[in-house]
Amino acid sequence: MRRKLVAGNWKMNGSLAANAALVAGIKEGLAAQACDVAVCVPAPYLAQVQAAVAGSPVGLGAQDMSAHASGAYTGEVSASMLQEFGVQYVILGHSERRAYHGESDAAVAAKTVAALKAALVPLVCVGETLEQREAGQTNAVVGGQLDAVLAALSVEEAARIVVAYEPVWAIGTGKTATPEMAQEVHAMLRARLGAKSAEAAAKVRILYGGSMKPDNAQQLLAMGDIDGGLIGGAALKAADFLAIINAAT
Secondary structure: OOOOEEEEEOOOOOOHHHHHHHHHHHHHHOOOOOOEEEEEEOHHHHHHHHHHHOOOOEEEEEOOOOOOOOOOOOOOOOHHHHHHOOOOEEEEOOHHHHHHHOOOHHHHHHHHHHHHHOOOEEEEEEOOOHHHHHOOOHHHHHHHHHHHHHOOOOHHHHOOOEEEEOOHHHOOOOOOOOHHHHHHHHHHHHHHHHHHOHHHHHHOEEEEOOOOOOOOHHHHHOOOOOOEEEEOHHHHOHHHHHHHHHHOO
């Protein structure tokens, strides 16, 4: 059985005071949960949140990283920098990075390779727009995004990633894929992993990242190929985040 993972993506939100209250609330409400939990925070807050989650079951994640080890890349953050702050997870290829920063499949693949070399767990995001879904291109687009990453990895490396399916049309729009719609795409992604190796298909956790909330988490997480959630807005409220965690246990 794959152990479920609930990861909060704070996006560009937070302050020193708000972060302290949020993490304290999460830690206070965490029972002996049977799933993995992480918060992926803006880079300036990595040190604060590293200290805040120390000794707790909450893992620390970053929201992006460079494929380069060091050098003249102003504004970028390297894998070794993340390591120094105890980061375990890093989100790569989020739809907002692809849309607003022009990140290509090749760039996401290069970042994934760099993350794995640094023993970080990459949360590789894939997803389609509303136009692509309505045109019947979901499998081609989403599968192609995953294939581009898998092509850059060894069989052993492929089994160490986490995949997050985020239908772009369901993020912050109030629209949500039905559990059956989400499961269909997750099953397709697992088949793509299986084409790489049986080990990857069996081990890799595929998270759902399309506006998972307390009121739909249980139904989504009951699907056979949905192994957790990459949580946006609901991760900014301790009670909502905890409700999703409880639904995953």
